[in-house]
Structure formats: structure tokens, C-alpha cells
Amino acid sequence: MQKMINLTLLVSLLVGTLSCFKSEGDGSKKTLNMVITAKVKGMDPIYANDRYSNNEIARVYEGLLEYHYLKRPYELIPNLADGMPKVSADGRVYTFKIKKGVLFQNDVAFPAGKGRELVAEDFVYSLKRLADPKLQSLGWWVIDGKIKGLNEWRKKYADLPKVDYGEEVEGLKVIDRYTLQFTLSKNFPQFLYALAMPFTYVVAKEVVDKYGKEFLNHPVGTGAFVLPRFEQSNKIVYTRNPTFRKKLFPSDASPEFKKLGYLQDAGKPLPLLDKLIVNIIIESQPRWLNFQKGKVDYIGIPKDNFDSAVIPGKGLADDLSKLGITLNITPSLDVTYVAFNHDNKLFDNIALRRAMSMVYDVERGNKLFYNGTALAAQSVVPPGIAGNVNGYVNPYRGPNINLAKKLLAEAGYPNGKGLPTITYDTASSTVSRQQGEFFKKQMEQIGVKIKVVTNPWPEFQRKITNRTVMIYGIAWGADYPDAENFLQLLYGPNRSPGANGSGFNHQTFNQLYKSASIMQDTPERTALYEKMNRMAAELVPWIFGVHRQSYVLFHGWLKNYIQSDFDAGVAQYLDVDLEKKKELRAGM
Amino acid sequence: MNIYSYTFRRLLYVIPVVLGVSLIIFVLFNLVAGDPTAILLGKHASASQMAELRHELGLDRPWLAQYFDVVRSAFTFDFGRSWSTKQEIFEMIKAGAIPSLTLSFPAFFLSTVLAIIVSLFVSFYRGGVVDRLVVFVCVALMSISSLAYILFGQWFLAYYLGLFEISGYESGFPYFIPYVLLPIIIWMVLSVGPDVRFYRTVVLDEIYQDYVRTARSKGLSERVILFKHVLKNAMIPIITYVLIKIPFLILGALLLESFFSIPGLGSITLNAINGSDFPVIKAMTILSSIAYILFSVFTDVMYCLVDPRVRLK
Numbered sequence: 001m002q003k004m005i006n007l008t009l010l011v012s013l014l015v016g017t018l019s020c021f022k023s024e025g026d027g028s029k030k031t032l033n034m035v036i037t038a039k040v041k042g043m044d045p046i047y048a049n050d051r052y053s054n055n056e057i058a059r060v061y062e063g064l065l066e067y068h069y070l071k072r073p074y075e076l077i078p079n080l081a082d083g084m085p086k087v088s089a090d091g092r093v094y095t096f097k098i099k100k101g102v103l104f105q106n107d108v109a110f111p112a113g114k115g116r117e118l119v120a121e122d123f124v125y126s127l128k129r130l131a132d133p134k135l136q137s138l139g140w141w142v143i144d145g146k147i148k149g150l151n152e153w154r155k156k157y158a159d160l161p162k163v164d165y166g167e168e169v170e171g172l173k174v175i176d177r178y179t180l181q182f183t184l185s186k187n188f189p190q191f192l193y194a195l196a197m198p199f200t201y202v203v204a205k206e207v208v209d210k211y212g213k214e215f216l217n218h219p220v221g222t223g224a225f226v227l228p229r230f231e232q233s234n235k236i237v238y239t240r241n242p243t244f245r246k247k248l249f250p251s252d253a254s255p256e257f258k259k260l261g262y263l264q265d266a267g268k269p270l271p272l273l274d275k276l277i278v279n280i281i282i283e284s285q286p287r288w289l290n291f292q293k294g295k296v297d298y299i300g301i302p303k304d305n306f307d308s309a310v311i312p313g314k315g316l317a318d319d320l321s322k323l324g325i326t327l328n329i330t331p332s333l334d335v336t337y338v339a340f341n342h343d344n345k346l347f348d349n350i351a352l353r354r355a356m357s358m359v360y361d362v363e364r365g366n367k368l369f370y371n372g373t374a375l376a377a378q379s380v381v382p383p384g385i386a387g388n389v390n391g392y393v394n395p396y397r398g399p400n401i402n403l404a405k406k407l408l409a410e411a412g413y414p415n416g417k418g419l420p421t422i423t424y425d426t427a428s429s430t431v432s433r434q435q436g437e438f439f440k441k442q443m444e445q446i447g448v449k450i451k452v453v454t455n456p457w458p459e460f461q462r463k464i465t466n467r468t469v470m471i472y473g474i475a476w477g478a479d480y481p482d483a484e485n486f487l488q489l490l491y492g493p494n495r496s497p498g499a500n501g502s503g504f505n506h507q508t509f510n511q512l513y514k515s516a517s518i519m520q521d522t523p524e525r526t527a528l529y530e531k532m533n534r535m536a537a538e539l540v541p542w543i544f545g546v547h548r549q550s551y552v553l554f555h556g557w558l559k560n561y562i563q564s565d566f567d568a569g570v571a572q573y574l575d576v577d578l579e580k581k582k583e584l585r586a587g588m
Numbered sequence: 589m590n591i592y593s594y595t596f597r598r599l600l601y602v603i604p605v606v607l608g609v610s611l612i613i614f615v616l617f618n619l620v621a622g623d624p625t626a627i628l629l630g631k632h633a634s635a636s637q638m639a640e641l642r643h644e645l646g647l648d649r650p651w652l653a654q655y656f657d658v659v660r661s662a663f664t665f666d667f668g669r670s671w672s673t674k675q676e677i678f679e680m681i682k683a684g685a686i687p688s689l690t691l692s693f694p695a696f697f698l699s700t701v702l703a704i705i706v707s708l709f710v711s712f713y714r715g716g717v718v719d720r721l722v723v724f725v726c727v728a729l730m731s732i733s734s735l736a737y738i739l740f741g742q743w744f745l746a747y748y749l750g751l752f753e754i755s756g757y758e759s760g761f762p763y764f765i766p767y768v769l770l771p772i773i774i775w776m777v778l779s780v781g782p783d784v785r786f787y788r789t790v791v792l793d794e795i796y797q798d799y800v801r802t803a804r805s806k807g808l809s810e811r812v813i814l815f816k817h818v819l820k821n822a823m824i825p826i827i828t829y830v831l832i833k834i835p836f837l838i839l840g841a842l843l844l845e846s847f848f849s850i851p852g853l854g855s856i857t858l859n860a861i862n863g864s865d866f867p868v869i870k871a872m873t874i875l876s877s878i879a880y881i882l883f884s885v886f887t888d889v890m891y892c893l894v895d896p897r898v899r900l901k
Contacts, residue, residue, distance in 0.1 A: 041673050049630045072766050136641050141632035156638060216674050232675055232683065232856075234757050234849040279756065282855075283847045285739055286755035289747040293754065378809075457864065461626045497626060497633050 018161035029274040030576045035281050035296045042216035043230045046130050046137035048198040051567075057426040058568030059238050059276065060105070061201035061221030064096055064123065065192060067481075067566050067572045070253035070262055073384060074566060076192055080118065080202065080222065082178070085192075093180045094191065098123070103243045107220040109210035115243055118202065118222055120180040124172045126202045128165050131190040133158040139199025147171035148185045187518035189229070193480030198568050224271040224572040238276040240444035249560075249573060262560060265575060272560070272575035291553065292323075294585040298554035298561055298577070301564075303431075306371045310551065324556030324584045329549055330563035331375065332383050333478035336545030338424070338439060339502035343467045346420070353540040354396045359446045360543050361399040364533075365438055369431060379537040380486045382547040386521070387483025387529030394544060404446045412579040416447025416576065425463055425472040428454040435473055474501070475545075478565055483529040484517055490532075490541055492558060504541035532567075557581035591889060592791065602878060603777070607876040610658045618654055627864050628671055645671075658870065662878075670862040677871045680856055680862045686720040687757055688852030691768045691844065692837040700830055702776065703783030708814050709811035710784070711791040729781035737774045746770055746887045755849040771844045790825045794818045804858035823894045831887040835879035 013217055045061055048054045066079040079300055081098040104115035127147070130137050130153045148171030157163040171183040184191060194200055207220040217230045222245070225238035251266040265272060281287045284302035291299040301309050307325075309317055317329040338346040338360075347353060362376045378394040381387040398404060405415065409570045413419040424439055426432040436452035443450045455463060463469045476499075479485050486492050493507030493511045512532050521527040537544070554561045560574040625638040625647070642648050646657065661667050710719045727829040751768035770847035792801065795818055804811045838853065845854035853872070860868035891898045 026780055039673065042675065045672070047674065133640055134644070136637075136644050138630055139636065144634065144637075161799070212672075213669070232680060232851070233759075234851040234855075279849070281849050283849075285742055286847060286849060289742060289754045293747065328658060395637060430685075457627065462623065465626045490814060497635050499632060507685075 027261075028578070030272065030370075030578065031275040031277060032273050032571065032574055032576055033277050033279065033295060033297050034571075035279045035287050035290065035299060037280075037282055037284075039232065039280060040230075040236065042220035043227070044216035045126070045198050045201040045203060046135060046139055046200055047216070049138035054152065054198045054568050055571075056236060056278065056313045057198045058223070059195075059225040059571055060219040060223045060227055061203065062199070062223050062569070063195055063201045064098070065196040066569055067196060068250065068252075068565070069562065069564075069570060070250050070257045072254050072256070074564075076196055079196075079569075081195075082480070083291050087443075090189050091189065091518075092184045094184070095316055096120075096123075096180045096182075097426075098178050099245065102222050102245050104204045104207070104222055105220050105226050105241055105243060106373055107207060107210075107218070109204070109207040109218075109220065112180075116204070116206075116219070119177050120174045122202045122204060123180050124174055125165060125205050127172055128153070128163075128169070128206070129199060129203065132163050137199070138298045139197065142194045142197060142199050146184055146186070146188045146191060148183045151185075188522045190482050190484055191481060192528070193482060196568075197480070198567070223569070225276055226533070236278040236280075238278070240271055240274050245273070257562065262562070265560060265573075271572040273571065276571055292588070294313075294419055294555060294581075294588045297558045298552055301551045301553060301575060303371070306340075306373075306551070308369070309553065310373075312372065316553075320553065323588060324580075325553050326556070326559065328552045328554065328563050329373075330552070331382070331384055333481060333546045333551060333565045334475055334548055335377050335380055335382055336374075336548070337377070337380075337542040338471055338473045338474040338545065339542045340471050340504075341467050341469050342505060342541065344470055344501040346470070349411050350540065351406065351407050351411035352413065352419075353543075355404045355411055355446060356443060356448060357394075357396040357540045357543045358398040358400050358404035358407055360439070360442050362397065362545060364399075365435070366546055368438060370471075370546060370548060371433060373551060374548045377534045377544040377547050379544060380490065381483045381529065381533045382478070382486070385478075385481050385483055386526040387487070389530050389531050389533055392534065392537070396537070396540050396545070399442075401445055408446050408448070413447075416449065419448060421449040421451050423451045423453050423470045425453045425455060425460060425469040426474075427460050428582070429456050432473065439473065465498060467501075472501075474550075475546075481565070483533070487513055487529065488530050489514070490536055502541060504539075506535075506539060509539070510533055555581070558585050591892060595885060595889055597709070598888065601885075602881050604879065605881055606662045606874065607659060609874060610662050611871050612656045613873055614655045617870060618647075618651070622647070624671065624864060624866060646736075661871070662874045666873075668867050670860070670865050670868050672860070672865040677868055680868070681853065681871065681875070683850060684853040684856045685838065687759075687764070687850050688838065688841075688845065688854060690764050690885065691848075691850055691852065692841055694768070695772040696833065696837050698772065699776040699779040699783060702789050703780050704819075704826070706780070706784045707787035707791050708819065710788055711795055711818075712810055712814060714792060725787070726781040726784045729777060730785075734774075734778050734843060737777055738843060740775050742769055742847065745773075755847065757848075757850045767848065767850070768840075769846045771841070771850065775841065775844060786829060787822075787826065791820045792820045793817055794863070797821070820880050820894075824891055824898075827877075827890050828887055831883050831890065832880075835876055836884050838876075838879055 036052050038052050040056045041047055041050065043057055043060065045057050048057045062080050064079060064081040065076045068075045068077045080098055080102060082099045083093040085096045087094055098118065098120055099510065102118040104110065104118060106115045107114055110116050117287050127143065129135060130139055130143060131150050133154050139306045144152065147169070149169040152172055153167065153169045173181040173183070175181050201221065204220060206487050207218065208215050211218045217510065219227050224241055224244050226241045227236065227238050230236065247270045249265040249268045249270060249272070251263065253262055281290065285303060287296070287299060288295045288302050288305045309320060311317055316325065316472055340353055366372055366374045366376065375383065376397065378392050378397060408414065408416065424436050433452065433454050436454065440450040440452055464472060474485065474488060489499050490504045490509060491500055492510045494500040495503045495505065509532060510527055516525050516528040516532070557577045557580040559577055560573050562572060607845050623642065625641045626633050629637055629641060646654065665678055669675060670677055706722060706737060710809060712723045742754055746754045753767045757767045758764055800818060803817055842854040842858050844850070845852045846858055856868065860872070876887050
């Protein structure tokens with residue numbers, strides 16, 4: 001017995017001693033502990049095609065423009081640009097002045113290891129990198145066909161062994177050390193959004209040359225945080241950039257943020273944090289437990305923990321409120337939908353499409369798959385951007401089984417008679433499969449037979465691209481806050497492998513899109529967007545699903561947190577109240 | 589045949605096996621799986637960009653040339669770069685091997701030692717209450733899903749009692765230790781059931797042999813019989829069982845690494861599968877098959893060393 005007691009004591013002592021090796025970090029420094037749910041693809045801006053890589057890159061690198069942190073609707077403001085650009089009368093020439101005295105972070109790639117000043121030439125180099133055919137950037141689509149001479153430059157070097165960055169491109173001009181001019185090959189009002197995307201962030205040629213293929217592991221930008229070397233691990237640790245320029249916390253905000261006191265730090269130099277730790281936790285349980293223990297400062301509520309965190313009609317659960325946790329609900333700029341393959345003659349029948357839309361119970365799906373938190377989509381453009389028609393109700397939004405049956409009969413398939421079994425393709429995840437089964441059940445109510453086919457993601461994408469599907473369930477998230485980014489999904493010439501996977505092709509819609517896509521942001525353009533949005537609802541190219549909302553919890557010590565669809569670079573505005581953290585964590 | 593020439597001859601078998609594995613991998617990934625460019629380029633892929641990428645990845649070259657690339661990478665260990673992260677695959681594997689081993693090696697060693705001791709112990713009390721109770725516990729442990737142990741361990745032991753870290757990993761000794769303690773315990777709980785049942789059967793097979801009866805009639809104690817005679821004679825199946833598991837240790841524990849955020853080879857493999865990162869999947873498949881062959885050879889050599897009756901041919 002004594003041996004057992006001794007052994008137990010020994011094990012307890014060992015566990016206790018080993019616990020001392022936990023690296024809790026320096027408590028006197030303002031450290032933000034974040035969590036992300038997927039691996040980061042590296043730190044090269046031209047490959048930042050997912051949200052995780054986007055955000056990591058934006059901690060170190062910057063672009064000409066950024067979104068105002070405290071304004072909604074989203075508003076573009078200068079970042080490395082010294083003011084917004086001068087735009088020519090025809091809307092094709094954009095002239096930017098860039099800020100003087102901005103330094104690249106210190107790195108051995110520069111003489112004496114000291115980062116040099118940013119100049120206009122760096123932007124030309126960075127955009128040519130984005131277009132370099134040898135690098136196969138994932139962001140080429142942002143400027144594809146937009147900048148005069150750039151496509152020709154890209155094409156010329158596609159089959160040559162080496163790309164000459166010295167060769168001048170007509171649309172990319174350095175006017176002087178601090179002045180830059182872009183000439184577009186056609187009107188593209190969304191061009192400014194492209195300059196706020198991490199794909200177009202500025203890199204230094206010396207650093208790219210020094211590290212070659214390993215450049216993606218050696219991020220050296222002009223941003224607020226420094227990461228000496230990126231490693232594929234479970235944690236990324238950034239520190240404050242000691243040579244960061246004087247950039248201040250905004251002094252202006254939208255009324256709702258002013259009211260909530262978000263201007264308390266107005267005028268303070270950025271970043272407000274000393275250190276930023278990004279934890280990569282793929283599974284939801286450890287993410288949730290770490291948040292509850294106060295080891296993570298904010299978190300999107302995992303689906304399985306939603307019911308314990310949010311009480312319907314009441315908000316945040318009491319046990320979480322007591323810990324000083326706040327719930328933030330923000331609509332996302334996205335849309336989920338079930339698309340018809342318009343190459344399939346069966347779906348030329350608009351009454352069939354309308355019948356299927358009319359029987360689908362979107363609210364029930366919302367409850368089942370989004371805990372009732374999403375908004376039913378009336379058409380393609382989500383609320384929050386121009387083009388969404390406030391209060392508009394899709395005339396074919398169900399469920400109305402009688403009307404759906406009537407429409408199906410009109411389509412020539414009374415009670416589904418004569419209609420072949422329709423295959424519904426989806427990804428192979430559990431939720432996607434469940435959504436497929438739910439859709440099947442809905443359609444059964446009017447006699448439409450559905451066969452759910454689950455596919456590994458690559459196969460699913462391949463089937464959509466080759467349009468070997470009949471109908472499929474998918475979602476789209478905004479690349480930038482402009483309805484054009486959603487309406488392009490239904491523009492005929494954009495059919496897959498472009499973004500229009502369903503192959504919808506409607507002459508009037510195409511003409512309207514073509515006209516709107518070259519217009520500046522004016523009431524006339526908004527009117528066109530709204531018209532197209534209504535048309536999309538009435539023509540039922542898809543069965544519209546929902547616009548999701550993000551539910552984020554954050555601890556009482558985290559200051560200035562705002563959920564954003566375009567959150568690249570937002571960490572510089574966040575702050576941690578160390579006293580409050582100590583006090584609140586004591587109760588966890 | 590001496591041990592060196594036998595080992596050399598067995599190692600030569602690696603060549604046809606690697607060629608065969610390369611062929612299977614090539615057929616699966618290049619011919620069956622189809623074109624990966626749409627996935628790699630994402631939602632904005634254009635037809636021309638897909639064609640350019642296909643060219644850049646060499647997917648438009650003749651099949652034979654592409655197959656030769658797979659074979660070359662198997663022999664040179666130059667697996668190129670990950671399609672998803674653009675990292676050197678060999679560097680990724682090197683970086684992931686240590687976190688994997690810091691979890692799997694101690695867990696495997698401890699669970700094996702524990703299982704052998706328990707199986708000898710229950711063999712000593714074979715047929716009795718203790719034996720039946722241990723077998724019952726083993727079956728019960730095996731009947732519960734590994735996910736249940738992980739979720740419960742993380743919630744109860746790490747979150748509720750605060751005895752361990754919930755998840756995470758720190759590089760370097762001894763900083764990684766607090767992060768691997770709980771996964772090691774869960775690994776042991778998961779493997780002790782089947783291991784004890786296997787070793788118990790092996791020991792019981794031996795315990796009814798003539799030499800054991802002889803030893804008993806000579807008056808040797810049961811402890812000496814078990815540890816000195818029975819264990820030694822049971823070594824061949826034990827060695828087979830242990831050594832053949834080692835290649836899988838190197839490859840990491842998929843679920844444990846994923847739930848505990850340990851950046852090992854298991855999580856690299858899982859990530860590659862989720863992201864259709866074929867070069868990484870190819871590399872891991874080739875390496876695991878080579879490791880499997882090498883440990884098979886090692887197992888045969890060990891037979892010879894532990895049992896003089898075994899002859900190498």
C-alpha cells in the first residue's frame with residue numbers, strides 16, 4: 001500500500017514539475033492570443049487565396065489601400081497610398097502618391113540588415129510578380145485583363161525561360177520615386193478593391209531575390225508586425241515592428257461604433273499590441289475549451305457548442321456572461337445556394353425551377369444547419385452592400401407546397417410524373433451530406449425524386465467545372481464589398497471554369513451586367529444592380545439558401561474587437577487590458 | 589547464409605516494392621484522381637490559367653515521364669514542394685517527425701512494457717478472477733471509440749481538472765512534455781486493451797509447453813519461469829508485433845495529433861488529404877512503404893538474434 005502511495009505522490013510531483021515548463025508568455029506584454037482553424041499556406045502575398053493566409057500575410061505586408069476599421073458600409077481608405085488616387089475623366093487612369101518614409105522591415109536581404117524606404121517601383125514589381133506566368137499566382141484573376149499591356153507581358157514570357165521584370169508595361173508606370181500610375185485596359189471600377197487585397201500587397205525585390213523559392217518562409221513587409229521566419233507549425237508568433245511608420249488609431253467611426261465607445265483609442269499609435277500569437281487548432285473541442293480557459297481571446301462559436309453558448313431569444317448564456325464574455329453577431333457577405341446546371345435541357349423549364357424553389361423550406365434548413373442564425377436569401381446579393389433590395393421578398397421563396405405542385409404541373413410533371421431522378425451533388429463532409437438529405441426530403445413533398453451524391457472536394461469541383469452535375473449545393477463569400485462580385489456568378493460569359501459554375505446565361509441579364517460592370521459607384525449603377533438582383537430572384541437560376549451570420553465571442557479584456565468580412569490587417573487595431581485579464585482569468 | 593548477406597538480399601527487395609508502390613501511386617493520383625489544377629487555383633480559375641498550371645506542374649508531359657518522376661522521387665527522397673503550402677516536402681517531413689516521435693515513441697514504449705507486464709501477470713493467474721477481470725477491462729477499453737477517450741480526456745482531465753494542457757505544442761526539451769502527457773496517456777489506454785489480449789494469448793501458448801512443465805518439475809519459481817523462460821520463448825511473436833508497428837509510429841497518430849494540435853507527420857498527412865495535396869500524400873505513402881519494408885527486414889534479423897533455432901535463408 002505504501003508503495004502505491006509513494007508512486008502516486010511521485011507521479012503527481014512529476015506532473016506538477018512538468019507543468020512548470022508551460023510557456024505562458026511574458027505577462028507584462030500586451031499579447032493577443034488568436035486561434036485559426038486551418039494551416040496557413042505560407043507568407044507570399046501572391047498565393048493568399050484563402051482567408052487564413054490572407055490574414056497572416058496582412059500582419060506583415062500592406063497594400064496601397066485598406067478598409068476603414070470603424071466604418072460600415074465598408075469604405076476604402078489610403079494605407080500606403082498618400083491619399084486616394086486621382087482618377088482620369090474616362091475612369092481608366094489611376095494616379096497614386098505613396099507615403100514617404102515608409103520602411104521595409106529589417107532583414108539581411110538589405111544592406112547592413114536595415115530595411116530600405118518603400119518606393120513606387122516596389123508596387124510595379126509586386127504587380128508584375130502577381131502576373132508572372134512562372135509563379136502561377138493564385139491572385140492573377142484580380143488583375144487579369146484589367147491593366148493595359150500586362151496580359152501581353154504575361155503571355156510573352158509564358159514560354160520563355162526567364163521573365164524580364166525590367167520590361168516596361170504600359171499600364172504600370174512609375175512617374176517619380178513616390179508617384180505611381182495605373183492605366184486600365186477597360187473601365188473596372190472594382191480596381192480599387194483589388195488594391196486592398198493581400199494579393200497586391202507590396203514586397204521588396206531584394207528579399208524575393210535573396211530567398212528565392214524560400215521567400216514564402218521569410219516575410220518582410222512594411223506592416224505592423226514582424227515574423228522573422230515562418231514555419232509550418234501549430235503556432236505563429238509575431239512581434240511589434242520596431243520600424244513601423246507613424247500610423248494612428250482612427251478618429252472617426254460609424255455612429256454605431258461611436259456609440260459603443262470604439263473611439264477610446266483614437267489617435268494612439270498602432271499597433272496597440274506587443275505580441276500576437278496565432279494558434280492553429282483544427283478541431284472544435286480544444287478550440288472551445290481553450291477559449292473558456294482564457295487562453296484564446298476571441299473565437300467563432302463552434303457549431304456543436306452553439307446551443308450551450310447562445311440561448312435563443314436571449315443571447316449569450318449566463319455562465320459565459322459571468323466570465324465577462326461578449327457576443328458579437330455580424331451578417332456575413334455571402335450566399336448559399338443550390339445551383340441548376342443550365343447546360344442540362346431539363347432545367348430550361350423555368351416552371352420546374354420555380355416549383356423546386358417554392359417547396360424548399362429555407363427557415364427549417366436554417367434551424368437545422370445554422371442554429372437559426374442565418375438570414376433567408378431572397379436573391380444573390382447579400383444585405384449590407386448596394387444592390388441588395390431592402391425588404392424585397394423573392395416571389396418563389398417557399399415553402400408553399402400547393403403552389404409548388406401547381407408549378408410542377410405547369411412544368412409538365414404533375415406530382416413529379418415523367419420527371420427523371422435528379423442527382424444532387426455535394427461535398428463529402430457530414431454537414432453537406434445532411435444538407436443533401438434535407439433537400440431530398442423537401443423535394444419529395446411534390447414528387448421530385450432526388451439522389452444525393454457526395455464527392456471528395458476535388459471531384460466535386462471537377463464535376464462543377466466540367467458541368468457533369470445536375471444540381472449542386474455550394475456557397476460564395478465576397479472577395480470585395482461590391483454586388484458585382486456576386487452578380488458575376490450569373491453572367492453567361494463567366495461560365496466555368498469561370499465563377500459561373502451553373503452556366504446560367506440570360507441575354508438581358510448579361511447586357512445589364514456588362515453595362516453595370518464598367519460604371520463607377522453611382523445611384524444609376526445601384527439601380528442596375530437592384531434590377532439584376534430582382535431578375536435573379538424571378539428567373540430562379542439557383543434555389544437561394546441563406547446569408548450566414550458570424551457569431552463571435554470575445555473576452556472582457558480584449559478591446560476594439562469588431563467582426564469584419566475583410567479582416568486582413570485588423571490585428572493592429574486590437575488591444576488587451578492586462579489588469580482586466582488578470583482579474584477575469586482568476587475566475588476561470 | 590550470414591546475417592549481412594541475408595540483410596543485403598532482403599534490402600534489394602526494396603527496389604521492386606518501391607517500383608510497384610510508385611506505379612500504384614502514379615495510377616491513383618495521376619490517372620484516376622484527374623486534374624488537380626481547378627482545386628489549386630481556387631474559385632477564380634480560368635481555362636488558360638489551368639492550362640498554364642498544368643504545364644508548370646508537368647501534368648501535360650507523357651505519362652511515362654511523369655511516372656519516372658515518381659520513381660525518381662522515391663529513390664532520391666526529393667519529393668519537390670507541397671502544392672498547397674509550397675514548402676519543401678522533405679523539410680516538412682523533417683520538421684514533423686520530431687513532434688510525432690515525442691508523442692508516439694514514449695507512448696508506444698510505455699504501453700508495450702505495461703501490456704507485457706500485465707499479460708505475464710494475468711497469465712500467472714490464468715483462469716482466475718484477476719485474469720477474467722483484466723480480460724473484461726481490456727475488452728471494455730477496446731469497445732470505446734478513440735474519439736470518446738480524446739474528448740473526455742481533453743474535457744475532464746485537461747479543462748475541468750486542469751491537470752494537463754488542453755492542446756498545443758512547444759518545440760524543444762523539456763517544453764514539449766506538458767503537451768504530450770495527456771495524448772500519451774490516451775494512447776496507452778487505447779492500445780493496452782488489444783496489446784494485453786495479444787500478449788496474454790502468446791504467453792498462454794507458451795505456458796503449456798513441455799519445457800515449462802519441466803521447469804516446474806525442477807522446482808523453479810513461477811516468476812523465474814515466466815520472466816526467464818516463457819518471455820524469452822514468446823519473443824518472436826512479440827518482436828513481430830512490436831517492430832511492425834514502428835513505421836506507423838513514425839507516421840504519427842492522425843487523430844491525437846489533430847485534436848491536440850501537435851504539428852507532427854499525422855497532422856501533415858491529414859492536412860494533405862483534406863487539401864488534395866498529392867505530392868505530400870505521395871511522399872508519405874512512399875516513405876511509409878519503405879519504412880515498412882525496412883522494419884520487416886529488421887524483424888527477420890531480430891528473430892535470428894533472439895532465437896538461435898531460426899535460420900536465415
